Amino acid sequence: xxxxxxxxxxxxxxHAAAKKxxxxxxxxxxxxxxxxxxxxxxxxxxxxxxxxLIGGLLALAVRWQVAWPWSxxxxxxxxxxxxxxxxxxxxxxxxxxxxxxxxxxxxIIPILAGAFGNFLIPLMIGADDMAFPTLxxxxxxxxxxxxxxxxxxxxxxxxxxxGGWTSYPPLSTNVASxxxxxxxxxxxxxxxxxxxxxxxxxxxxxxxxxxxxxxxGMTMFRLPMTIWAMFITAVLQAFALPVLTAAGxxxxxxxxxATGFFSPEGxxxxxxxxxxxxxxxxxxxxxxxxxxHPAVYIMILPAMxxxxxxxxxFARKPLFGYRPMVYSIAGIAGLGFIVWGHHMFMSGMxxxxxxxxxxxxxxxxxxxxxxxxxxxGTVWGGKIQFTTAMLFALSFVSMFIIGGLSGIFMAATPVDxxxxxTYFIVAHFHYVLFAGTAMGVWAAIYFWYPKMFGxxxxxxxxxxxxxxxxxxxxxxxxxxxxxGAVGFPRRLADAYHYETFxxxxxxxxxxxxxxxxxxxxxxxxxxxxxWSMFFGPVADRNPWNANGLExxxxxxxxxxNFDYQxxxxxxxxxxxxxxxxxxxxxxxxxxxxxxxxxxxxxxH
Amino acid sequence: xxxxxxxxxxxxFLAVPVLGVATFAVAPSINVWLPSDVSAHGHEIDSLFYxxxxxxxxxxxxxxxxxxxxxxxxxxxxxxxxxAIYIHGSHTLEVVWTIIPAATLLxxxxxxxxxxxxVKMRRPDMPPxxxxxxxxxxxxxxxPGRDGLLGTPDDLHLVNDLHLPVDEDVLVQxxxxxxxxxxxxxxxxxxxxxxxxxxxxxxxxxxxxxxxxIVCAELCGWGHYKMKGRITFVTRPEFDAWLARKTAxxxxxxxxxxxxxxxxxx
Numbered sequence: 001x002x003x004x005x006x007x008x009x010x011x012x013x014x015h016a017a018a019k020k021x022x023x024x025x026x027x028x029x030x031x032x033x034x035x036x037x038x039x040x041x042x043x044x045x046x047x048x049x050x051x052x053l054i055g056g057l058l059a060l061a062v063r064w065q066v067a068w069p070w071s072x073x074x075x076x077x078x079x080x081x082x083x084x085x086x087x088x089x090x091x092x093x094x095x096x097x098x099x100x101x102x103x104x105x106x107x108i109i110p111i112l113a114g115a116f117g118n119f120l121i122p123l124m125i126g127a128d129d130m131a132f133p134t135l136x137x138x139x140x141x142x143x144x145x146x147x148x149x150x151x152x153x154x155x156x157x158x159x160x161x162x163g164g165w166t167s168y169p170p171l172s173t174n175v176a177s178x179x180x181x182x183x184x185x186x187x188x189x190x191x192x193x194x195x196x197x198x199x200x201x202x203x204x205x206x207x208x209x210x211x212x213x214x215x216x217g218m219t220m221f222r223l224p225m226t227i228w229a230m231f232i233t234a235v236l237q238a239f240a241l242p243v244l245t246a247a248g249x250x251x252x253x254x255x256x257x258a259t260g261f262f263s264p265e266g267x268x269x270x271x272x273x274x275x276x277x278x279x280x281x282x283x284x285x286x287x288x289x290x291x292x293h294p295a296v297y298i299m300i301l302p303a304m305x306x307x308x309x310x311x312x313x314f315a316r317k318p319l320f321g322y323r324p325m326v327y328s329i330a331g332i333a334g335l336g337f338i339v340w341g342h343h344m345f346m347s348g349m350x351x352x353x354x355x356x357x358x359x360x361x362x363x364x365x366x367x368x369x370x371x372x373x374x375x376x377g378t379v380w381g382g383k384i385q386f387t388t389a390m391l392f393a394l395s396f397v398s399m400f401i402i403g404g405l406s407g408i409f410m411a412a413t414p415v416d417x418x419x420x421x422t423y424f425i426v427a428h429f430h431y432v433l434f435a436g437t438a439m440g441v442w443a444a445i446y447f448w449y450p451k452m453f454g455x456x457x458x459x460x461x462x463x464x465x466x467x468x469x470x471x472x473x474x475x476x477x478x479x480x481x482x483x484g485a486v487g488f489p490r491r492l493a494d495a496y497h498y499e500t501f502x503x504x505x506x507x508x509x510x511x512x513x514x515x516x517x518x519x520x521x522x523x524x525x526x527x528x529x530x531w532s533m534f535f536g537p538v539a540d541r542n543p544w545n546a547n548g549l550e551x552x553x554x555x556x557x558x559x560x561n562f563d564y565q566x567x568x569x570x571x572x573x574x575x576x577x578x579x580x581x582x583x584x585x586x587x588x589x590x591x592x593x594x595x596x597x598x599x600x601x602x603x604h
Numbered sequence: 605x606x607x608x609x610x611x612x613x614x615x616x617f618l619a620v621p622v623l624g625v626a627t628f629a630v631a632p633s634i635n636v637w638l639p640s641d642v643s644a645h646g647h648e649i650d651s652l653f654y655x656x657x658x659x660x661x662x663x664x665x666x667x668x669x670x671x672x673x674x675x676x677x678x679x680x681x682x683x684x685x686x687x688a689i690y691i692h693g694s695h696t697l698e699v700v701w702t703i704i705p706a707a708t709l710l711x712x713x714x715x716x717x718x719x720x721x722x723v724k725m726r727r728p729d730m731p732p733x734x735x736x737x738x739x740x741x742x743x744x745x746x747x748p749g750r751d752g753l754l755g756t757p758d759d760l761h762l763v764n765d766l767h768l769p770v771d772e773d774v775l776v777q778x779x780x781x782x783x784x785x786x787x788x789x790x791x792x793x794x795x796x797x798x799x800x801x802x803x804x805x806x807x808x809x810x811x812x813x814x815x816x817x818i819v820c821a822e823l824c825g826w827g828h829y830k831m832k833g834r835i836t837f838v839t840r841p842e843f844d845a846w847l848a849r850k851t852a853x854x855x856x857x858x859x860x861x862x863x864x865x866x867x868x869x870x
Contacts, residue, residue, distance in 0.1 A: 093828070164823045170784070171823065171824060264800045268781065269782040281801070317688040317690070317691075318690065319692075319693075320694075323693075348798075348799045348802050351720070351721075358717070363709060370698070376674065377697070380670075382689070383683050384610070384674075385680050395617075401668060402624070409656050409660075412656055412716050414648065414720045417649060417723060417795050422821075467616070478624065479627065481627075482628065482631040485636070485638050486639060487638075492828065493826075497830070497832065498817045500639050500816070503635060507636060
C-alpha cells in the first residue's frame with residue numbers, strides 16, 4: 001500500500017508507443033542511442049557478456065599451453081597461422097595479456113558499473129532516470145572505440161599487446177622487445193583511454209544522481225547496500241582513473257613524441273636504442289598501481305553490495321550490521337589508496353616502503369573480514385530459500401573467504417619474496433575476481449532478470465549452471481595455491497624444463513580440463529538467458545517478495561520507471577518484521593501504521 | 605524434497621573446507637609444496653609462511669563450517685511455520701570482530717618487519733661477489749678477476765652458469781641490460797627484479813653444495829619462459845679451482861689486454 005503523491009507522466013510501455021511511428025530514426029533513438037538508463041544498462045550488459053566469452057576463450061588458449069606446451073592447439077592453431085599448429089611463445093605472451101585486459105576493462109568494470117549501476121541506481125533510489133541522461137549515453141558509446149581498438153589490435157602487424165596487462169616499460173614501450181609492443185600496444189593504450197573516459201563519465205553521473213535524486217524519505221542510511229557500493233565505487237573511479245589515463249598518455253607520448261618518462265639512460269633493447277633516457281621504469285609502476293589497486297576494489301565493491309541485497313532477500317532477514325557494512329565499504333575504498341606498493345615489493349623501490357605498505361595492506365583485510373562476519377550474521381537465523389541467485393550469492397561469501405585469506409600471504413612482505421609472480425598470486429586474484437565478483441554478477445543477473453526483461457530465468461537450469469560452475473572453478477583455481485607454494489611462475493609458456501617444476505604438468509592438465517568444463521558450462525547459462533527472454537514465465541512486479549524500490553515498479557519499467565513518485569518510509573531489508581502477518585516483509589514504501597510502527601521503531 | 609535439496613547445497617558448501625584442507629594436507633606428499641631450502645635466511649620466510657597458513661587455516665575452517673552450518677540449520681524447508689530472527693545486528697559482536705582481527709593483522713605486520721629487513725635492508729658491507737646482468741633471454745655473469753675488482757679488463761664473463769662458494773656470504777650486484785627481469789632463486793627464497801638503469805644488491809648464503817634453478821620472474825618478452833640459469837654451490841677450494849679454470853679458458857680465447865667494451869663498469 002503506497003501513498004499516492006504526484007502521478008508522473010510515465011506510460012507503461014512508452015517506448016513501444018513511440019516505435020509505432022515506424023521510422024529508422026525512432027528505432028535508433030529508442031534502442032541504439034537511447035538516453036534511458038535501463039536501455040543503456042542492457043547495452044552494457046550484452047556487450048560485456050560477449051566480451052566475457054572472448055576473455056574466457058583467451059583463457060582457455062592460455063590453459064592449453066600451460067597444460068600441453070608446444071602441442072597442436074585446436075582452432076587457434078589453424079586460425080592464427082602458428083608454427084604447424086603449435087603456439088609461438090610470443091603468441092602466448094599476447095594471450096595472457098589480452099585475457100586480463102579484456103576481463104578487467106571490457107568485462108568486470110563495465111558490467112558492474114555500466115550494466116548494474118546504470119540499471120539499478122535510479123530504480124533503487126526512486127528516481128526516474130540518471131542526473132545526466134545524455135552523458136550516460138555517451139559513457140556507453142565511448143566503450144565502442146575501445147571495443148574496436150582492442151579488437152583490431154589482434155589483427156595488426158605484431159599482434160595485440162603482449163607486455164602483460166600491467167604493460168611495464170621498457171618491455172611494453174619498445175617494439176624491439178616484443179612484437180606486440182608495436183601497433184598492438186598503441187591500440188591498447190588508445191582502448192584504455194576510452195574505457196577510462198567512459199568510466200569517468202559514468203562515475204560523475206552516479207555520484208550526482210545518488211546525492212541529488214533520491215526519492216523523498218530516502219535518506220543516505222536507508223539506501224540499499226547496492227547503492228552504497230555503487231556510490232563509493234564511483235568515488236574510487238573519479239579519484240583513481242585520472243592517474244591511469246595520465247600514465248597511458250605518457251606511454252603514448254613515448255611512442256609519438258619520443259619522450260623518455262620511463263626509459264633509463266642508455267637503454268638498449270634487442271640491439272635497438274630504446275628511448276631518449278632520463279626516465280625510470282619504476283615511475284610507470286607507481287602510476288599504474290596507484291590506479292590499479294583501487295581498481296580491484298572497483299571490481300568487487302558493487303558485487304559485495306548486490307550480494308548483501310540478495311542474501312537478505314532469500315534469508316528473509318534484515319542485513320546484520322548495516323552501518324558497519326557501510327563503513328567497511330568506505331574503509332576498503334579509503335585504505336585502497338594507500339596500499340599500491342604491495343604490487344611492487346620486489347620492484348627495486350626503496351625497501352623501507354616494503355615495511356609501510358605491508359602495514360597498510362595487512363590493515364585492509366580488516367574491513368573485508370568485518371563484511372564477511374556480517375554476511376554470516378545475515379544468514380544465521382534466517383529462513384533460507386535456495387534459489388539460483390541465493391546459491392551464487394552464498395558462493396560469493398564462501399569463495400571470497402578464500403580469496404581474502406590468501407591475500408594475507410602476499411601482504412606479508414618476506415613471504416611475498418617467494419610467492420610474488422607465482423601461481424599463488426594468480427590463485428588469489430582469480431578467487432576474488434572470478435569466484436567472487438563473477439559469481440556475484442551471476443547472482444545479480446538471476447535476481448534482477450525479471451525486472452530487466454519481465455520474465456524469470458529457469459531455476460532448474462540455473463542450479464545446474466551454478467553447480468557445474470562451482471565445481472569446475474574450484475578444480476581450476478584451488479590447486480593454483482599449492483602450485484604457487486612450489487614457486488611455479490606466472491606467464492611462462494613452458495615451465496617444465498626447470499628441475500623445480502618439471503613434475504607439475506599432470507596437475508596443470510587436470511586444471512585445464514576443469515577450465516574447459518567451466519567455459520562449456522556457460523553454454524547452459526547463455527541458453528537459459530536468451531530462451532527465457534522470450535519464453536520464460538512472465539514475472540510480476542515483485543517475484544522474489546523483496547522490499548527495495550525497484551520491486552514497486554513494473555517488470556520491466558517504462559520510461560520514468562514508477563507509476564507514482566515513490567515516497568520512502570523505512571529502511572531496506574525489513575524482512576520477517578514481527579506483527580506483520582499478511583506477508584513476511586515490508587516494502588521501503590510501506591507507510592507506518594500502528595503495528596508496523598511499533599515493530600519498526602527499534603530498527604532506526 | 606525441498607529439505608533434501610537444501611541439505612545437498614549445504615553439503616556442497618561443506619566440501620569447500622574439507623577439500624580445501626585436504627588439498628593442502630596432501631600437497632607435500634605429492635611434492636607440490638615449498639621446494640628445498642638451501643639458504644641461511646630461508647627458514648625465516650618458510651616459518652612465516654607456515655604461521656600464516658595455520659592462522660588463515662583456522663579462520664578458513666571456522667568461517668566455512670559456520671556458513672555450511674547456517675545453510676543446513678536455517679533452510680526454509682526445515683523451518684516452516686517459523687519466522688526468521690528479526691535482528692539488525694549486535695554492537696558487541698561488531699566490536700569483538702573488529703578489534704581481534706585488527707590486533708592480529710597489526711601483530712602479523714610488525715612480527716615480520718625483521719625478516720624483511722634482513723633480506724632486503726641490511727646489506728652486508730662487502731664488495732660484490734659477482735655481477736648478474738639480466739638480458740633477453742639469458743643471465744650474464746661477471747666475476748671480478750685476479751685484481752679483485754669488478755669492472756676491469758681481467759673480469760671473468762660467463763652466461764647462465766653461476767657458481768658460488770657454499771657457507772659464505774655472497775653479494776650479487778643485479779642489473780639489467782634491456783627490459784625488466786627478475787632474479788628468482790626458488791631454493792634460496794630470493795627474488796629481486798632487475799631494472800635497467802638501476803644496480804640492486806642481493807645477498808644470501810648457501811648452506812648446501814649442489815645445483816638449483818635460476819628462474820626469470822618478471823615478464824621480459826617471448827623468451828621469458830626459457831631464461832633459465834643454474835646456481836651451483838661448491839666448497840671454497842672447488843670454487844677457486846673452477847674460477848681459475850674458467851678464467852684460463854677465457855684467456856685462451858680472449859687476451860686480457862682487450863677490454864670487451866660491452867659491459868662498462870659504472
